[in-house]
Amino acid sequence: MDYQGLLRSKCKEIMKHPIVKHFLSNPQHYRLFKNVMENPNEKDAKSLDEQFKQFYKEIRIVKYMNSMIRIFSIDFDKRVRKNQKRYPLTVDHPEAGERLPSETGSDAFEEFLDLQDDLSQHVQDYQLYQAIQKLTDKQKSVLTKVYLHGATMQEIADSLGESRQNISNIHKKGLENIRKQLEAQKKGEK
Amino acid sequence: MSGQFEHNRNKDEMYDIEHLIACFSPMIRKKLSNTSYQEREDLEQELKIKMFEKADMLLCQDVPGFWEFILYMVDENS
Numbered sequence: 001m002d003y004q005g006l007l008r009s010k011c012k013e014i015m016k017h018p019i020v021k022h023f024l025s026n027p028q029h030y031r032l033f034k035n036v037m038e039n040p041n042e043k044d045a046k047s048l049d050e051q052f053k054q055f056y057k058e059i060r061i062v063k064y065m066n067s068m069i070r071i072f073s074i075d076f077d078k079r080v081r082k083n084q085k086r087y088p089l090t091v092d093h094p095e096a097g098e099r100l101p102s103e104t105g106s107d108a109f110e111e112f113l114d115l116q117d118d119l120s121q122h123v124q125d126y127q128l129y130q131a132i133q134k135l136t137d138k139q140k141s142v143l144t145k146v147y148l149h150g151a152t153m154q155e156i157a158d159s160l161g162e163s164r165q166n167i168s169n170i171h172k173k174g175l176e177n178i179r180k181q182l183e184a185q186k187k188g189e190k
Numbered sequence: 191m192s193g194q195f196e197h198n199r200n201k202d203e204m205y206d207i208e209h210l211i212a213c214f215s216p217m218i219r220k221k222l223s224n225t226s227y228q229e230r231e232d233l234e235q236e237l238k239i240k241m242f243e244k245a246d247m248l249l250c251q252d253v254p255g256f257w258e259f260i261l262y263m264v265d266e267n268s
């Protein structure tokens with residue numbers, strides 16, 4: 001066995017390798033390694049070999065699974081989106097033909113609400129209404145588009161001529177603002 | 191006799207695969223946020239199927255031993 005000689009000559013180099021380092025950070029492995037280095041014998045060397053094999057296999061499995069899960073989940077989402085776009089579940093958009101009678105014959109209040117382009121008009125909770133009233137115009141318009149029209153951040157950004165990140169930020173700030181106001185109102189009540 | 195052994199080994203393998211999937215479940219759950227709410231269950235299931243398919247390959251792969259690894263490393267460095 002000339003392994004030991006080789007090991008000794010390159011010891012520093014080998015110990016620096018991240019995988020070996022990690023392997024030896026386990027005290028049990030380190031003890032075994034030390035044993036082999038100090039009084040070499042076939043049995044311990046074999047046992048160390050086995051231990052390392054298991055350790056290395058685990059690392060490989062973790063590495064593989066990690067990238068597999070990450071990549072597969074992204075791929076899956078892309079595939080689902082593509083399918084949804086290609087095979088929409090409903091095709092009866094208003095522009096695709098006349099509206100169904102049940103849709104046109106809705107009650108007057110709903111119809112009135114449909115015409116309202118202000119989010120606060122759709123709110124039944126008085127405190128929430130007040131909170132929305134206090135938002136800036138921009139926040140109001142973004143929140144309206146998100147929750148009333150169900151627009152995506154990208155669509156809003158395109159219509160307002162701003163970046164998607166900015167819209168997302170405004171949306172977040174708006175929600176934060178509402179939350180803060182509601183909390184303040186709660187405290188005021190107590 | 192050998193049939194018994196075979197059966198035991200198979201059982202072991204099944205256990206290994208289940209263990210593997212259980213180990214990686216938290217990671218899967220974390221990655222579920224990559225897709226919309228409606229698709230999360232599907233994604234979880236598909237990921238588990240994929241893991242099951244790949245488990246054989248992963249659990250039975252050949253990896254280098256300690257000495258082999260060091261020899262390889264030394265070769266690479268020089």
